[in-house]
Amino acid sequence: MLKRWQAKNDAFLCALISSILRIKYLQMSNIADIRKEYMLKTLEMADVDINPFSQFTKWWHDAMNSAIDEVNAFTLATASLNGKPSARIVLLKDYDENGFVFFTNYTSNKGNQLAHNAEVALVFFWKELERQVRIEGIATKVSGEINDAYFLSRPPESQIGAWASPQSKVIENRTVIEENVTRYQKMFEEQSIPRPQHWGGYQVSPTMIEFWQGRPGRLHDRIQYCLQKDFTWIIERLAP
Secondary structure, eight states, X not given: OHHHHHHHHHHHHHHHHHHHHHHHHHHHHHHHTOOOOOOSOOOOGGGSOSSHHHHHHHHXXXXXXXXXXXXXXXXXXXEOTTOOEXXXXXXXXXXXXXXXXXXXXXXXXXXXXXXXXXXXXEEEEEGGGTEEEEEEEEEEEOOHHHHHHHHHHSOHHHHHHXXXXXXXXXXSOHHHHHHHHHHHXXXXXXXXXXXXXXXXXXXEEEEEEEEEXXXXXXXXXXXXXXXXXXXXXXXXXXXX
16 A cells, blocks of 8 residues: 555656756746847948937937837946956936046955956847947046046035945945945035045946847848957947
């Protein structure tokens, strides 16, 4: 009788394991089957501007005029001195022909990596337009005047947040942040909130900018600008 019970139990376990594996396989299959055909636009060499910043501005205006949430969000990739990469979403706050500007805590993980390795990569992905912009370049700190001007334009809650958060550091619980917020609110309640010296901006001066337009069959259009030693740009088409 014990043997019959054990046999039934083993059969049940085998069936259960088989069902779990089948569900996992179906989940994997469903993920692999997710695909989208990109068919909205094309990107030809004859269509792009000779200046990559002018080309970015064209695409930026297209993105601004589209129903895109947080159009200025981009992925920022940094690396440690020994090459260990990190990536996160940050917000573009300005750009011109000198580069692309974002702000952060200088003592954060990204700030510490940038202190040792200034080479970075940026990726804008505007899926509604089936477009990407990839940027590689060198990040340098912006001036104190630029930092102060932008900090003063932030809402008071964000200004306090720059003081209250030891960004990227391990904390015991949420209460640590809440208590810091209360402390700094009281500290600055009768004065304007100054910019903390550990907070400021970086400007990424690009050495490469790639414009990617989705096309059917994964045969995407890719136009790349590479900065030369004489500060001119070479424009090339890349294979998808």
